[in-house]
Amino acid sequence: MLETDRNQLHKCVEEALPELDMMIGWTRCDPLQTTPVFIRDAKSISSLTLGPFCSQNLAGYLVKPPALDAPPKPDAKPIGICVKGCDSRSLVALIQEKFITRQRVRIFGIPCGGTVDWRKVARHVELGSVKSADVQDRVLVIEDSTTTHRIALEEVLSRKCLGCRHPNPVISDVLIGAEVSPRSTGMETSYRDVDELDAKPLEERLAFWQSELDRCIRCYACRNACPLCVCQDRCIVETREPRWLTQHVGVPEKFLFHFIHAMHLAGRCTGCGECERVCPMDIPVTLIKEKLNKIMEEMLGYSAGLDPEAVPPLLTFNPGETEI
Amino acid sequence: MRIGVFVCNCGTNIAGTVDTKKVAAEALGFADVVYATNYMYTCSEPGQQEIQRAIAEQGLQGVVVAACSPRMHEPTFRRAVEKAGLNRYMFEMANIREHVSWIGNDREANTSKAIDLVRMAVAKLRFNAPLFSSKMPVNKRLLVIGGGVAGIQAALDCADGGMDVVMVERQQYIGGKMAKLDKTFPTIDCSSCILGPKMVDVAQKENITLYAASEIESISGYIGNFTVEIRKKTTFVNWEACTGCGACMEKCPSKKAADYFNEGLGAARAINIPFPQAIPKKAMIDAAYCRQLNGKKCGVCAKICPVKAIDFEMKDEIVTEKVGAIIVATGYDLFDHAVYGEYGGGRYPDVISGLQYERILSASGPFGGHIRRPSDGKEPKEIVFISCVGSRDASVGRPYCSGICCMYIAKQAILTRDHLPESNSYVFYMDIRSPGKNYDEFVRRAQEEYGVQYIRGRVGKIYRRGERMVVQGADTLLGVQVEVEADLVVLATGVESSLGAGELAEKLRISYDQYGFYMESHPKLRPVETNTAGVYLAGACQGPKDIPSSVAQGSAAASKVQSLFAHDTIETNPQVALVNERNCIACGKCIQVCPFGAIQWKELRGGIKKAEVLASVCQGCGVCNATCPPKAIQLQHATDNQILAEVNELCA
Numbered sequence: 001m002l003e004t005d006r007n008q009l010h011k012c013v014e015e016a017l018p019e020l021d022m023m024i025g026w027t028r029c030d031p032l033q034t035t036p037v038f039i040r041d042a043k044s045i046s047s048l049t050l051g052p053f054c055s056q057n058l059a060g061y062l063v064k065p066p067a068l069d070a071p072p073k074p075d076a077k078p079i080g081i082c083v084k085g086c087d088s089r090s091l092v093a094l095i096q097e098k099f100i101t102r103q104r105v106r107i108f109g110i111p112c113g114g115t116v117d118w119r120k121v122a123r124h125v126e127l128g129s130v131k132s133a134d135v136q137d138r139v140l141v142i143e144d145s146t147t148t149h150r151i152a153l154e155e156v157l158s159r160k161c162l163g164c165r166h167p168n169p170v171i172s173d174v175l176i177g178a179e180v181s182p183r184s185t186g187m188e189t190s191y192r193d194v195d196e197l198d199a200k201p202l203e204e205r206l207a208f209w210q211s212e213l214d215r216c217i218r219c220y221a222c223r224n225a226c227p228l229c230v231c232q233d234r235c236i237v238e239t240r241e242p243r244w245l246t247q248h249v250g251v252p253e254k255f256l257f258h259f260i261h262a263m264h265l266a267g268r269c270t271g272c273g274e275c276e277r278v279c280p281m282d283i284p285v286t287l288i289k290e291k292l293n294k295i296m297e298e299m300l301g302y303s304a305g306l307d308p309e310a311v312p313p314l315l316t317f318n319p320g321e322t323e324i
Numbered sequence: 325m326r327i328g329v330f331v332c333n334c335g336t337n338i339a340g341t342v343d344t345k346k347v348a349a350e351a352l353g354f355a356d357v358v359y360a361t362n363y364m365y366t367c368s369e370p371g372q373q374e375i376q377r378a379i380a381e382q383g384l385q386g387v388v389v390a391a392c393s394p395r396m397h398e399p400t401f402r403r404a405v406e407k408a409g410l411n412r413y414m415f416e417m418a419n420i421r422e423h424v425s426w427i428g429n430d431r432e433a434n435t436s437k438a439i440d441l442v443r444m445a446v447a448k449l450r451f452n453a454p455l456f457s458s459k460m461p462v463n464k465r466l467l468v469i470g471g472g473v474a475g476i477q478a479a480l481d482c483a484d485g486g487m488d489v490v491m492v493e494r495q496q497y498i499g500g501k502m503a504k505l506d507k508t509f510p511t512i513d514c515s516s517c518i519l520g521p522k523m524v525d526v527a528q529k530e531n532i533t534l535y536a537a538s539e540i541e542s543i544s545g546y547i548g549n550f551t552v553e554i555r556k557k558t559t560f561v562n563w564e565a566c567t568g569c570g571a572c573m574e575k576c577p578s579k580k581a582a583d584y585f586n587e588g589l590g591a592a593r594a595i596n597i598p599f600p601q602a603i604p605k606k607a608m609i610d611a612a613y614c615r616q617l618n619g620k621k622c623g624v625c626a627k628i629c630p631v632k633a634i635d636f637e638m639k640d641e642i643v644t645e646k647v648g649a650i651i652v653a654t655g656y657d658l659f660d661h662a663v664y665g666e667y668g669g670g671r672y673p674d675v676i677s678g679l680q681y682e683r684i685l686s687a688s689g690p691f692g693g694h695i696r697r698p699s700d701g702k703e704p705k706e707i708v709f710i711s712c713v714g715s716r717d718a719s720v721g722r723p724y725c726s727g728i729c730c731m732y733i734a735k736q737a738i739l740t741r742d743h744l745p746e747s748n749s750y751v752f753y754m755d756i757r758s759p760g761k762n763y764d765e766f767v768r769r770a771q772e773e774y775g776v777q778y779i780r781g782r783v784g785k786i787y788r789r790g791e792r793m794v795v796q797g798a799d800t801l802l803g804v805q806v807e808v809e810a811d812l813v814v815l816a817t818g819v820e821s822s823l824g825a826g827e828l829a830e831k832l833r834i835s836y837d838q839y840g841f842y843m844e845s846h847p848k849l850r851p852v853e854t855n856t857a858g859v860y861l862a863g864a865c866q867g868p869k870d871i872p873s874s875v876a877q878g879s880a881a882a883s884k885v886q887s888l889f890a891h892d893t894i895e896t897n898p899q900v901a902l903v904n905e906r907n908c909i910a911c912g913k914c915i916q917v918c919p920f921g922a923i924q925w926k927e928l929r930g931g932i933k934k935a936e937v938l939a940s941v942c943q944g945c946g947v948c949n950a951t952c953p954p955k956a957i958q959l960q961h962a963t964d965n966q967i968l969a970e971v972n973e974l975c976a
Contacts, residue, residue: 234907234954242964264953317917
């Protein structure tokens with residue numbers, strides 16, 4: 001089935017490429033991982049892949065250097081991009097905030113049954129010895145030098161996928177493969193990890209975050225990977241004017257950084273989980289944003305990245321507010 | 325920076341519970357503080373001289389005064405340091421009176437808090453920079469939105485002062501609600517007799533441009549320099565040619581058009597001039613009822629019109645006007661009593677609104693000034709008035725008092741007795757609110773001289789019995805149930821905000837309350853200003869008002885405009901947002917959230933966009949600063965660094 005979808009993707013991209021500035025997709029780099037690939041030449045199309053190892057959210061590439069160093073010319077050709085359900089929401093959020101126009105992108109939407117978290121795979125097999133990996137009927141089949149491991153896909157899915165409500169792209173020009181049914185349909189199942197943490201007493205939560213954030217090395221990978229963190233090298237955690245943060249290494253500074261990051265995403269975060277995926281220290285940083293997303297949904301009935309026409313509630317001024 | 329700290333005793337106001345000497349002594353230890361002292365009354369003439377002397381002798385570059393609220397004396401001290409040669413923004417105030425000495429008796433705790441506040445002020449001052457105002461030219465033209473009595477008054481006052489005035493009225497005539505009234509309380513003088521001359525003045529003043537049957541399409545710009553787009557609605561009559569002769573009205577075969585002016589009591593022609601004294605006296609076609617415009621063969625008006633003014637092809641037209649100030653006088657609308665099912669829900673023709681009764685009383689009304697029932701045209705004998713319909717009733721979302729109904733009911737009851745001496749009038753009321761000059765005497769006269777029966781209690785139900793209406797209510801003073809068989813029931817329908825008030829507020833970027841009434845800048849001290857500079861309020865758009873108050877507000881708003889227009893330029897407030905273009909990522913969020921439309925795009929070379937603040941529009945609210953992710957937009961005199969410095973001192 002994956003094979004059929006891949007062929008369909010190749011065929012669609014081949015047809016579209018002459019009209020495109022470039023195509024952004026995934027390519028296999030080792031048995032368990034893919035890497036982003038930028039295609040201008042039709043010969044490279046065959047390297048495009050899709051499936052449960054395509055974990056990166058490619059939407060961010062549209063708004064980060066070098067893509068955004070200069071504004072696109074009016075006659076610029078659109079950029080083709082592969083998106084999973086969660087990635088498509090980032091795209092919608094970027095369109096909402098006018099960082100890209102809908103016309104600027106040709107969206108190849110890919111329904112997604114969940115992506116594999118290699119960290120979880122590492123609990124089962126020695127990663128270095130993996131020869132090949134494939135998913136068949138929701139089972140991850142891994143061959144290493146000696147044996148064949150069969151691991152239920154559920155056990156190695158990324159944390160964000162477990163509560164996924166939008167596995168199918170919310171916006172696309174071409175849909176590759178068949179739609180899949182969401183594994184979660186409501187708030188109860190989507191925010192399980194947040195609820196679990198919230199149920200703990202304050203001291204325990206504080207201790208949790210203190211020990212988690214203590215590991216943070218302030219590499220800013222979470223920020224760099226976030227498709228909606230658009231400030232890049234103007235990020236206030238690194239500026240002196242204004243000087244919000246110092247370069248001290250204590251937990252309070254790290255706390256402040258992560259909460260500034262989260263607050264800047266309040267009502268914008270689509271929960272794509274990139275920040276957590278790229279964290280070299282394995283800190284569940286998406287949890288902070290999930291908590292905010294939950295509040296946004298409860299208080300304002302808003303989920304980010306679903307409607308390109310909607311205005312995120314915190315990015316508008318409501319004259320109904322009685323005191324300005 | 326060399327900083328001086330002056331701690332005020334304020335007599336015993338501060339020194340009573342704060343050790344000011346100790347505060348000053350501690351302050352000497354703060355970074356950059358080279359001079360600190362306490363003084364009996366720092367705001368007094370010698371107190372200010374003491375500051376100026378210290379600036380000269382100590383070479384101070386910044387001054388902190390720890391005293392009362394900056395709302396009280398910040399301007400005083402800014403002037404004082406400016407006279408001594410410092411920039412007025414190199415001054416900070418720590419409020420150790422309202423925030424400290426007045427709210428606690430613990431001398432030790434107060435002193436310690438005062439020291440903290442002074443330390444914060446010093447920390448902020450170290451990040452202060454001199455700021456300078458700039459000057460903007462003022463376009464001395466005024467826009468008045470709404471041609472009711474408040475708007476007319478404002479327009480005439482300003483026109484008399486020699487200013488150009490543009491008046492926009494959405495109806496086809498000016499005069500507003502007052503034009504529909506028969507008489508006015510408490511003097512019973514004829515409404516159109518006192519309003520008419522003012523309406524004529526508006527038409528005749530050469531420096532008033534009147535756009536009737538027009539609405540505001542958009543407003544951009546800022547105090548002194550607004551650009552307004554006005555939509556002139558299609559009238560199908562060329563008003564430059566129309567002489568108001570009325571020949572078209574007489575011949576128009578469509579005789580069942582809605583009569584808005586008579587509150588739906590009569591029927592109008594499809595082409596209509598609403599009343600004989602209308603200003604402008606021009607005809608307008610109601611497209612919903614015109615035979616020609618609905619595909620039938622007609623065009624009678626076009627044939628009869630002696631000046632060939634009828635134009636069936638006419639379209640809306642947008643005109644642009646540039647003005648320097650705006651007075652909003654959009655008035656009110658009447659509460660729709662149909663929500664009261666117990667009063668018939670609007671189904672009984674003989675249960676009418678207060679304004680409908682005004683039209684019945686009026687000599688130019690549907691019955692020529694004879695009191696008749698709408699249902700069968702008979703003269704009523706028993707008439708019941710019910711107060712507070714859509715006022716002081718939280719159950720219909722109108723908890724406020726409309727302020728005018730008690731008086732207009734009394735007036736209508738008196739007039740009813742004058743018209744029909746044999747009739748009996750009853751008023752069901754909750755309380756009588758008659759606080760104006762000669763108002764209570766007027767209500768007493770209704771009760772005592774005109775024999776109007778006042779019954780204190782609510783009406784529970786109105787229902788039909790034969791040709792008459794039965795009004796069931798309580799008399800809470802006697803503690804009995806009352807039933808009155810009436811021929812006509814007049815509901816004292818309350819005041820609500822004008823239809824479309826919210827949309828207009830958004831165009832003007834002013835705020836409104838939950839009922840749609842526009843918010844004044846300060847409920848007591850800035851009653852006709854809004855929080856948007858250059859936009860003023862007059863009349864019932866700000867809240868229910870009677871005619872004298874509306875007129876007074878019209879004049880008040882006009883005087884505000886005249887004092888603005890007395891200057892050729894305005895000085896801008898430099899405490900506004902400023903974009904650091906190097907850090908701006910052009911996300912546009914500041915533009916989205918700015919409540920005043922003060923931020924716009926600016927294009928640099930190569931098509932790179934950056935946000936730009938219009939200093940003269942910015943009100944310094946700081947919403948943009950809070951929203952800006954890289955904090956590239958900073959509020960001058962309250963920058964992030966200044967606030968962080970204060971917070972750091974407090975947490976240190």
